Amino acid sequence: MVEQTKEAEKIRQIQESAQPCFQCGICAASCPVFRVAPEFNPRLAVDEVIRTGTVAVTGREWSCAYCLMCEERCPMGVALCEILMDIKNLSSHDGKVPPNIIEMMDVIRFTGKVSQASSRTDKKRKELGLPDLPKPNVEEVQKIFELTGAADRLTRYREAEVDPE
Ligand code: SF4
Numbered sequence: 461m462v463e464q465t466k467e468a469e470k471i472r473q474i475q476e477s478a479q480p481c482f483q484c485g486i487c488a489a490s491c492p493v494f495r496v497a498p499e500f501n502p503r504l505a506v507d508e509v510i511r512t513g514t515v516a517v518t519g520r521e522w523s524c525a526y527c528l529m530c531e532e533r534c535p536m537g538v539a540l541c542e543i544l545m546d547i548k549n550l551s552s553h554d555g556k557v558p559p560n561i562i563e564m565m566d567v568i569r570f571t572g573k574v575s576q577a578s579s580r581t582d583k584k585r586k587e588l589g590l591p592d593l594p595k596p597n598v599e600e601v602q603k604i605f606e607l608t609g610a611a612d613r614l615t616r617y618r619e620a621e622v623d624p625e
C-alpha cells in the first residue's frame with residue numbers, strides 16, 4: 461500500500477514536470493538513440509504521461525543513454541532525462557529490467573567496475589606514462605549492494621527473467 465502511494469506520487473510528479481511539453485518533437489530529433497532505434501521515442505514517453513497521467517512501462521525506456529541532448533535542446537526546459545530515469549525506476553519495481561542491465565549490475569557487484577580495462581588499455585596507459593588504474597574495493601561495493609537491497613533485487617530479476625519488448 462505504501463509502495464503504491466509512493467508510486468502514485470512519483471507519477472504525479474512526472475506528469476507535473478512533463479506538463480510544459482507541447483510535442484514539438486525536438487527531443488526525438490536530437491536523440492542519438494532514436495536515430496538508430498526509432499522504437500525508442502522520448503517524445504512519446506512524455507506524451508503518454510501527459511495524456512494518461514500514467515507511465516507506460518515498456519522496457520524501451522532503458523534505451524536512453526542519458527546523454528542530456530534532449531534536455532539541452534527542449535524549448536520548454538522539460539527535464540526529460542529525469543523523467544526517463546524515474547520511468548526506469550518504476551519499471552524496475554515491476555521487474556522490467558533488460559538482461560544487459562542485469563548483467564551489468566552483476567559485473568559491478570563482483571568486480572566493482574562496469575567493465576574491465578583490456579590489456580591493450582593497460583599497455584597504452586604505460587606508454588603514455590599514466591599510473592595504473594586504481595583497484596576498486598569490491599567488498600565495499602558488495603556491502604552497498606546488500607545494504608541498498610540491490611542484491612535482493614538482482615536475485616528477483618534473475619528469477620523473473622523478464623524480457624522487455
Ligand atoms: S523537446 Fe520538449 S517540448 Fe518538444 S516534444 Fe520534447 S519534451 Fe516536449
Ligand code: SF4
Nearest residue numbers: 491524525527528530
Ligand atoms: S538523454 Fe536519452 S532520450 Fe535524451 S537525447 Fe539522450 S538518449 Fe535520447
